Amino acid sequence: MPKQIILAAHFPGVNNTTVWSDPASGSQIDFSSFVHLARTAERGKFDFFFLAEGLRLREQRGRIHDLDVVGRPDTLTVLAALAAVTTHLGLAGTLNTTFREPYELARQLASLDHLSGGRAAWNVVTTSDAFTGENFRRGGYLDRALRYDRAAEFVRTARQLWESWPAETIVGDRDAGRYVTEAAPGAFAHHGDQFDIAGHFTVPRSPQVHPVILQAGDSPDGREFAASSADAIFSRHGTLEDGQEFYRDVKSRLARYGRQPDDLLVIPGVTFVLGDTDAEAQERAHHIRRQQVSPQTAILLLEQLWNQDLSGYDPDGPLPAEDPDVSGDAISRGRAGMYPDPVGTARQWRALAEEKGLGIRDLIIEVTGRQSFVGTPQQVAERMNHFVQSDAADGFILVPHLTPGGLDDFVDRVVPLLQERGVFRTEYTGTTLRDNLGLGPARPVSQVGAV
Amino acid sequence: MTEKSLHLAVALDGLGWHPAAWRLSHAAATAPLTARYWTALAGEAEHAALDLLTIEDSLDLQSSRPDGPDDRVDEVRGRLDAVQIASRLAPLTRHIGLIPTTSTTHTEPFHLSTAIATLDHISGGRAGWRPRVSARRAEAGHFGRRDIPPLDLARLDEPHAVRVVGDLFAEAADSVEVVRRLWDSWQDDAVIRDVPTGRFVDRERLHYIDFTGRWFSVKGPSIVPRSPQGQPLVAALAHSSVPYAFAARHADIVFVTPTDPEHAAAIVAEVRAAEETVGRAGAPLRVLADLVVLLDETPTLARHRRTRLDDLHGARFTSDASIVTGTPGEVADLLAAWHRAGVDGFRLRPAVLPDDLTAITRALVPALRDRGLFRAGYPGGTLRDLLGLPRPASRYAVATA
Numbered sequence: 014m015p016k017q018i019i020l021a022a023h024f025p026g027v028n029n030t031t032v033w034s035d036p037a038s039g040s041q042i043d044f045s046s047f048v049h050l051a052r053t054a055e056r057g058k059f060d061f062f063f064l065a066e067g068l069r070l071r072e073q074r075g076r077i078h079d080l081d082v083v084g085r086p087d088t089l090t091v092l093a094a095l096a097a098v099t100t101h102l103g104l105a106g107t108l109n110t111t112f113r114e115p116y117e118l119a120r121q122l123a124s125l126d127h128l129s130g131g132r133a134a135w136n137v138v139t140t141s142d143a144f145t146g147e148n149f150r151r152g153g154y155l156d157r158a159l160r161y162d163r164a165a166e167f168v169r170t171a172r173q174l175w176e177s178w179p180a181e182t183i184v185g186d187r188d189a190g191r192y193v194t195e196a197a198p199g200a201f202a203h204h205g206d207q208f209d210i211a212g213h214f215t216v217p218r219s220p221q222v223h224p225v226i227l228q229a230g231d232s233p234d235g236r237e238f239a240a241s242s243a244d245a246i247f248s249r250h251g252t253l254e255d256g257q258e259f260y261r262d263v264k265s266r267l268a269r270y271g272r273q274p275d276d277l278l279v280i281p282g283v284t285f286v287l288g289d290t291d292a293e294a295q296e297r298a299h300h301i302r303r304q305q306v307s308p309q310t311a312i313l314l315l316e317q318l319w320n321q322d323l324s325g326y327d328p329d330g331p332l333p334a335e336d337p338d339v340s341g342d343a344i345s346r347g348r349a350g351m352y353p354d355p356v357g358t359a360r361q362w363r364a365l366a367e368e369k370g371l372g373i374r375d376l377i378i379e380v381t382g383r384q385s386f387v388g389t390p391q392q393v394a395e396r397m398n399h400f401v402q403s404d405a406a407d408g409f410i411l412v413p414h415l416t417p418g419g420l421d422d423f424v425d426r427v428v429p430l431l432q433e434r435g436v437f438r439t440e441y442t443g444t445t446l447r448d449n450l451g452l453g454p455a456r457p458v459s460q461v462g463a464v
Numbered sequence: 465m466t467e468k469s470l471h472l473a474v475a476l477d478g479l480g481w482h483p484a485a486w487r488l489s490h491a492a493a494t495a496p497l498t499a500r501y502w503t504a505l506a507g508e509a510e511h512a513a514l515d516l517l518t519i520e521d522s523l524d525l526q527s528s529r530p531d532g533p534d535d536r537v538d539e540v541r542g543r544l545d546a547v548q549i550a551s552r553l554a555p556l557t558r559h560i561g562l563i564p565t566t567s568t569t570h571t572e573p574f575h576l577s578t579a580i581a582t583l584d585h586i587s588g589g590r591a592g593w594r595p596r597v598s599a600r601r602a603e604a605g606h607f608g609r610r611d612i613p614p615l616d617l618a619r620l621d622e623p624h625a626v627r628v629v630g631d632l633f634a635e636a637a638d639s640v641e642v643v644r645r646l647w648d649s650w651q652d653d654a655v656i657r658d659v660p661t662g663r664f665v666d667r668e669r670l671h672y673i674d675f676t677g678r679w680f681s682v683k684g685p686s687i688v689p690r691s692p693q694g695q696p697l698v699a700a701l702a703h704s705s706v707p708y709a710f711a712a713r714h715a716d717i718v719f720v721t722p723t724d725p726e727h728a729a730a731i732v733a734e735v736r737a738a739e740e741t742v743g744r745a746g747a748p749l750r751v752l753a754d755l756v757v758l759l760d761e762t763p764t765l766a767r768h769r770r771t772r773l774d775d776l777h778g779a780r781f782t783s784d785a786s787i788v789t790g791t792p793g794e795v796a797d798l799l800a801a802w803h804r805a806g807v808d809g810f811r812l813r814p815a816v817l818p819d820d821l822t823a824i825t826r827a828l829v830p831a832l833r834d835r836g837l838f839r840a841g842y843p844g845g846t847l848r849d850l851l852g853l854p855r856p857a858s859r860y861a862v863a864t865a
Binding site: 033034042043044048067068069070076077079080081082083084085086087089090091093094096097098112113114116117120121123124125127128129130147148149150151178182183184185187190191192193194195196197198199208209210211212213214215216217307308309310 | 486487492493494497498499503522523524525527533534535536537538539540541542543544545547548549551552553554555556570571572573574575578579581582583585586602605606607608609650654655657659661662663664665666667670679680681682683684685687688689776
């Protein structure tokens with residue numbers, strides 16, 4: 014039997030991948046938008062729905078960034094509500110460990126797992142971001158080098174809390190007057206560098222015991238954390254070869270934690286554009302990239318690399334002749350740094366612009382945001398399947414460019430082709446998200462993360 | 465709706481407010497861990513057109529002791545997060561207000577603000593929030609960030625206790641202030657989607673809240689656009705002068721615990737005096753009296769059920785709120801008398817869930833309607849509309865207008 018593909022639906026985010034200027038673009042905050050995308054994903058038998066998180070509005074040049082979609086709901090609150098309008102779909106939320114405490118987040122996630130019948134998932138992110146920290150009483154004092162220490166300790170503590178109630182603690186024996194089998198259930202103690210806590214957890218063991226743990230991050234530390242502690246890892250590897258190398262690398266790290274290759278799923282985030290013909294799809298892809306990169310956005314993206322005010326430049330004119338400013342603080346705040354070598358990248362861009370005769374906007378369109386899969390439904394299904402069968406991925410998180418209808422075509426036209434090939438489910442078979450992802454029961458915390 | 469019409473809320477907690485409730489409940493012992501149970505309770509309350517429901521919560525395990533776990537195995541233990549329950553209910557209800565309880569002592573005001581604003585978006589303007597202080601050391605131990613000095617509940621008037629309680633309420637006040645500023649930090653018309661200039665928002669209509677206080681500072685703005693009610697409702701449970709002042713300054717609804725109509729009148733007078741003292745602007749507090757209710761078809765049956773529950777519990781049940789036991793008609797008369805004493809309505813705590821809630825919705829509410837004391841359905845609109853509270857403009861819109 015060929016490998017089965019995992020599919021997840023990413024609600025369009027607050028970045029320029031999401032096109033808001035299109036007449037078909039709906040609200041980023043109305044609950045109906047979330048219901049539409051989640052129900053579409055469930056109609057397509059997707060594994061899970063995915064929400065990103067941002068805890069401070071992004072800024073550039075000291076002002077709130079206003080060119081992309083701005084504003085989003087609270088992750089956990091939306092997921093709990095979506096549990097009411099879906100039946101099988103997994104509900105995954107990005108939740109930052111820097112600005113939360115294990116006791117509180119563990120109980121929220123365990124509650125979501127109960128209220129969804131075992132469909133909760135958590136994308137663990139950890140930042141050392143004092144800018145976002147200004148919104149929190151805790152501040153942002155986490156040392157960058159300690160990010161994965163905190164993440165690992167946070168997850169380990171959460172797992173301890175999720176296991177703190179033995180199975181079947183609540184018996185409800187009315188005649189004997191025994192509600193629980195033991196007094197004061199949920200006892201725990203954790204004494205570590207990041208957290209020093211003890212007491213009793215309030216949430217009885219949930220259907221999955223441990224919600225599914227997702228991890229995004231390409232650094233060696235991130236890969237190691239995923240290998241020790243996560244059920245799935247996201248990546249951004251565009252080509253087959255890069256994907257295969259990443260896949261081999263992370264899967265090879267599992268053995269030292271006593272884990273099997275199937276215990277960690279590799280699920281890159283990808284975009285797609287469909288057309289009736291290949292030419293039509295290519296043309297639509299180009300049109301979408303122009304929508305994603307408005308003249309104003311082109312200048313702004315250029316500023317992120319050059320790290321200086323370029324508002325006087327003509328979006329259709331040539332790139333700046335001087336090199337980027339690498340001396341000062343980043344002018345863009347609230348997003349991850351994207352360019353490890355600004356001067357080198359700038360020189361590449363300049364060379365490419367001269368070679369192809371591109372102005373700023375066309376150059377930016379050329380070098381950023383190229384869609385992952387462009388073609389007819391047959392071509393896209395074929396390429397996706399090839400990616401998975403060639404071990405460049407176990408599945409995909411699809412990132413539509415439109416809210417809320419951006420997934421409709423994919424579900425209507427590509428999913429049936431994957432099903433025909435026998436590489437994607439036609440009905441849900443499991444009851445929990447762990448079941449549907451083919452993950453076994455959660456490993457007890459005592460067996461997780463040990464080298 | 466006549467001006468005499470009262471407001472009715474139901475307080476949901478576990479399998480009911482009597483510690484032995486689970487012994488007689490028609491629901492399974494594990495029902496409070498399921499969405500189905502909460503959905504049925506909310507549906508029942510909405511069927512009777514109740515104004516709102518509240519969901520209790522705490523950051524420690526239930527206990528018969530004032531602080532820390534006990535050794536009882538014969539009471540309900542364990543619960544789910546109240547905000548998660550409320551949001552799970554929002555898409556399946558249409559009219560009823562949803563008010564979860566959260567701690568202000570150990571949680572981040574930013575997360576609280578965005579969660580309740582999101583609940584307001586999801587529910588189409590039916591969200592509220594009941595902040596409570598966490599005075600127990602057991603709760604503090606779950607966070608490991610601070611120590612709460614031990615409090616003797618019998619000696620809350622000692623200087624040490626006055627200082628500790630005063631600080632907890634002052635911190636809660638800062639928390640509510642931050643939450644409310646964040647709710648206002650997006651003006652209603654901030655999203656402009658202006659294609660010619662490429663701008664999605666008008667950043668002049670987004671505002672830093674720049675709060676700095678004794679315990680924390682928060683920059684803002686929120687990540688969540690302004691919600692349907694603008695300001696979701698804030699409710700406070702209050703038993704004495706410190707929380708009355710807190711409610712007068714920061715809340716929209718106050719739940720109080722009188723023992724009889726005279727006491728109810730005295731508390732209402734004290735609340736109104738507190739409003740005067742703090743210089744409250746805008747609509748006066750909606751004052752709802754909390755009552756534990758145990759209903760049955762005859763006075764004798766109700767009394768017997770009460771006795772049976774107390775026997776199972778092994779002691780006579782007492783509560784911070786008065787406990788009323790009787791027929792729907794008797795309790796309707798009692799509510800009418802208290803209403804005449806000046807309270808705007810009631811938050812009823814069913815002794816046994818779902819049993820006493822069903823008795824409220826199917827017998828007590830019709831009895832109140834027969835007396836012309838409760839409306840027949842929902843007039844439509846937000847929770848603010850239901851309680852006759854206007855939708856406030858953003859404080860920042862006023863400042864820049």
